[in-house]
Amino acid sequence: MNPAQTDAYLRRLGAKRPAAPTVDALRELHRRHLQTVPFENLSVHLGEEIALEENRLLDKVVGARRGGFCYELNGLFGALLAVLGFDVELLAARVYGDGGRLGIPYDHLALRVRTVDGAVWLADVGFGTHSHYPLAYEERGEQEDPGGTFRVVASGPDAADLDVVRNGQPEYRLETRPRVLGDFVAGAWWHSTSPVSHFTRSLVCSRLTDDGGRITLSGRGLTVTGADGTREVRELATDDEVLAVYRERFGIELGAVPTVREPA
Template sequence: MTDAPDQTDSATATALPDAAAYLARIGAGRPERADAAALRELHVRHLLSVPFENLSIHLGEDIVLDEKALVDKVVGSRRGGFCYELNTAFAVLLRALGYRVSLLQARVVDPAGRLGIPYDHMALLVETADGERWLADVGFGDHGHHPLAFDERGEQQDPGGLFRLREAADGDLGDLEVLKDGKPQYRLEVRPRELADFTAGAWYHRTSPDSHFPRSLICSLLTEEGRITLSDRKLITRAHGERAERVLDGDEEVRGAYRELFGIVLDELPTAPRGAEAPEGSS
């Protein structure tokens, strides 16, 4: 197990000039201290307010891995993003509130058990004022609602499922597997990384035909009752264990769904490749 990140991890981060605006964006108050209870609340508030979405790819918008640009997108433009964007912005907020945060790279495990590319995914190692370490991840689609205790190897119950962190049997020393309901979700490297290290992974997921992001259109948000997902023009609603879906009729209904359900106002609608549909739990 690696040591906790150095203080320089926080000191080199971009300053957040208006933490209040970010907190208002996610409907959270400013915590009195950077402790585990506050982190838990911030984490679930983020998931309930900021959608996981890949609209920029299909709108022809550039995705720049820059802290200020990503915070502006989430807070100023009231948009979401995928893992690199959401977890980077969340890290900036947490650092501004007194947490120490490191970026961790991970490789997603597909249904066949194959590992994705290096820097396939970004997650966060967060240290509280009390020295507790937590794995935070607001950028993995349909996943856990709360941070996971980073040094715990037993089962951890979450509203999103039963999670466990375990040492990877065939990886580098210190690599961890994140499991949900007994199935590996991703393999996590515990060495802290810099934001620039994720550039190639973000480029791959924006451009490669082997990535599902250029081939599908997704916007998904946790709700108090379950989850809502717009996959191209198919609206999928899960509430209290029940699932319903319907195809939206026409551009105005699609534009209204983005606005009313996800808080995203679009002048132009994104266009997905014909027949494309993204899984609800995309990373």
């Protein structure tokens, strides 16, 4: 990522280049990313390739002002943090599903980030509803965040992995071995093609709002959740309404309303 690309990415986030890779800078970038870059799977249903290559991701997220899912969002955010001087490692995780079943290997990508003071953080801007700020990676007690009460606990065979728990429910199991972005290509392919992946069965576009709530468009269903947990749900009646929400609430310009695409 060259200096011009870095500056463009920071403008996309509405953030200034931090003077040093501090925890305060990490927290600010993390929150702004969640507020400005949507978690979305539109590419799956628009027939667009999920390309886990830095320049392709920059073209999508920064150039086209789109969002993406975990591999894209955390993969690119990790590259930005590294350029800004943070020590960043990519970690693989398996997401907990119905009945406590774990998903496929390389099901999710999260970031282990070390700040200038030596503290280690778990950053994740690609999980949808999650923590608003990075979690202390080595803390094993409860961590309060606007997104809920979190814990990072030893788990798995020989307690070699970590479970990330939100409000008492495990969200994903994190491996501690560092990975590279190319390791996640098969997971991205599976999630964008498998008929049993939730990404192929539904449309989602979601981001954190400035007041700490969340706005989500799923097909034609619009849900606005306040920071206090209140929810307003309504069905959008026309294509123009749907396109206006994508444009005005998510900054995404589309020529036609996306619909769920049947897996090949």
